[in-house]
Amino acid sequence: MLIDNVTWFLERVVEYSFSSFMSWDAFVAAIGKVPRVFTDFSHGFAWPYLLSSVLVAWILYVLAKRRRETDVAWFREFAFPGRLYRHPSTLLDCRFVAIDLFLYFLLYVPIITGINLLGYKVMGAMIFGLTSWEPPSTLAPALAVGVAIGFLMLHDFINYWLHVLFHKIPALWAFHQVHHSAEVLTPVTAYRVHPVELIGFAVCNAPVVGLAAVFYQNFVGGEVQLLSIFGISILGLLGSHLRHSHILFCFPHSLSRIVLSPAQHVIHHSIDTQHWNKNFGVKLAIWDALFGTLYVPREPETLQVGLPDADPREFSTVRQLYFLPFKKSVKECIGPARKLLPAGLSQERIR
Ligand SMILES: [Zn+2]
Ligand SMILES: [Zn+2]
Numbered sequence: 001m002l003i004d005n006v007t008w009f010l011e012r013v014v015e016y017s018f019s020s021f022m023s024w025d026a027f028v029a030a031i032g033k034v035p036r037v038f039t040d041f042s043h044g045f046a047w048p049y050l051l052s053s054v055l056v057a058w059i060l061y062v063l064a065k066r067r068r069e070t071d072v073a074w075f076r077e078f079a080f081p082g083r084l085y086r087h088p089s090t091l092l093d094c095r096f097v098a099i100d101l102f103l104y105f106l107l108y109v110p111i112i113t114g115i116n117l118l119g120y121k122v123m124g125a126m127i128f129g130l131t132s133w134e135p136p137s138t139l140a141p142a143l144a145v146g147v148a149i150g151f152l153m154l155h156d157f158i159n160y161w162l163h164v165l166f167h168k169i170p171a172l173w174a175f176h177q178v179h180h181s182a183e184v185l186t187p188v189t190a191y192r193v194h195p196v197e198l199i200g201f202a203v204c205n206a207p208v209v210g211l212a213a214v215f216y217q218n219f220v221g222g223e224v225q226l227l228s229i230f231g232i233s234i235l236g237l238l239g240s241h242l243r244h245s246h247i248l249f250c251f252p253h254s255l256s257r258i259v260l261s262p263a264q265h266v267i268h269h270s271i272d273t274q275h276w277n278k279n280f281g282v283k284l285a286i287w288d289a290l291f292g293t294l295y296v297p298r299e300p301e302t303l304q305v306g307l308p309d310a311d312p313r314e315f316s317t318v319r320q321l322y323f324l325p326f327k328k329s330v331k332e333c334i335g336p337a338r339k340l341l342p343a344g345l346s347q348e349r350i351r
Helices: 002-017 024-032 035-039 047-064 072-079 088-129 141-168 170-180 187-191 195-220 240-244 262-269 286-290 318-340
Strands: none
Touching (some): 024 088, 047 240, 088 187, 088 195, 088 318, 141 170, 141 286, 170 195, 170 318, 240 262
16 A cells, blocks of 8 residues: 555656656747746746846945946946956856756756655645644634744755755765856856756755645645745845845844845855855854854955865866766765775775
8 A cells, every 4th residue: 555655656756757748738838938937936037036136236336335426337337247247157157057947947847846746745644644633624824824934944944954965965065066166156156056956955845845735735725925925035036136146235234143145145155264164044044143154244355256176177068067066976975985895805896
């Protein structure tokens, strides 16, 4: 019985994962989502997030008063300097993301949907199948909101630790390095993320996403989108694209200890030794504060981003960004395994 259920779930996951390739119409529908990315509010490239980030940059430009001129040409040079937007690293970001967007809609979205479905089914089966617990028919709105906030915090807590692990474990760092290999930051850099990292985060988040879905379906009667208006994320409107930018958008010091400002994520990319292994958080800064990895800039800092000890030639093509991490990761796994071999066993034999 259990085997049958597991087989059924896995078949559904595979079905979801390759749903874009099941028919020509499904394939065309998935590809058709690529040009609509600017109006798809679930994607960071949607126009409200881009526009609001430009608006925040304009406010910072005016407040900085470094120049009296506030005309469009000056602002364009302030917000979109050619030295950054024509940098080889940015051009590589654009090539990587152009391919990644197609893979995102063709593969990643269906795979992540399948993983989340599995999380939902497993958590539902555990709660209602293995226990005799009956959900109450109603739930006080305040309690529902409180639980939803709890899910958000749990999700963020898991992402904090996953980010830490992707830095600390060499076999995982090989994949996360792709994101940190950008030599300059522009909003496109946010999407220079290796698919293994993307899927890895989805797999590890599946239990909490599944649990939240069980909660919403049984208590609230549908999906609840906290911190969003008409499907638009409120957090996305707070200058989210400045997380990968040369414009440092800092929050007041006390707020920076609760919510991570865009500038704090830029610091996470800095190669300055005092910034190493700081600000792992995604949304909240409380985990960094709690585990001693928080860094709040007190004054404007000149930052250089990238990888301090890597050969830039290893990160110069799209093909390298996709495939080299696998080779490095396997090498990182084989290295410690070799040390565990009995002294008499030739290490040549495991090549
Ligand atoms: Zn990182
Ligand atoms: Zn980043």
